[in-house]
Amino acid sequence: MTRSEKSAVVAKLEAEFREAGAIIVCDYRGLNVKKLEVLRNTAREQGIKVQVVKNTLANIALKNVDKDGMELKDTNIYIWGEDQLAVTKVVAKFEETNDLFSIKTAHIDGEVASVEKVRALSKMPSRDELIAMLLQVWNAPIQNFTIGLNALKEKKEQTA
Structure with a gap:
């Protein structure tokens, strides 16, 4: 990726993260493409975005919109949307059906949220x-x- 491509990705992420009510970071290591497509299609139906982003680019975008504080390591998939409950429900339901998929951290209501909070919100x-x-x-x-x-x-x- 060139420097201009990276800055374009960061700018796009900033715009979307600024409007997001919930941003959830998950580990997807080991999942095949078919299962990830199921997640993407389910999320798309509810207006939720799903994207694999480099941690450094995501970290820059999150800091620029004052949603930092999440510990970003290893391979991550980012799931975000305006409706907090819809995002948590999609992620929790997908996590229940796939052993290789796990919630790492989240940013909800202006603060870093635990995995337990994400699961609790998904049940509301x-x-x-x-x-x-x-x-x-x-x-x-x-x-x-x-x-x-x-x-x-x-x-x-x-x-x-």
Whole structure:
């Protein structure tokens, strides 16, 4: 890579990392291309970026957007996106199904996050799931009332 190519990569990463709500660094050593494509396709469906970047270039980009502090060693794959929960869910689900893939570190909510925090966030319901739960709670009394009225109607018809 020439110096100008490296600076272009750093500039692109800076722009994307600045908007990212979560940046997760994972070890992918030993995974074949087919499995990495599964990760990329799953992430792409949810608007999440997945890229293998040299640690030095990623470190420069992270420092320039004040998201430094992560220890970057060995081979890493970077996964980031605006929606923190979506990023953590994609990574945690992929980690469960692939033994060679592991979460190393993350940057969430302006601070370096542990692997445990990433896994805990992945278990939280998303915004859409929370709205669905709330609607079910609101709908339950009305549904039970109509079921009761229908049962009362059927009972009156049987006695008549």
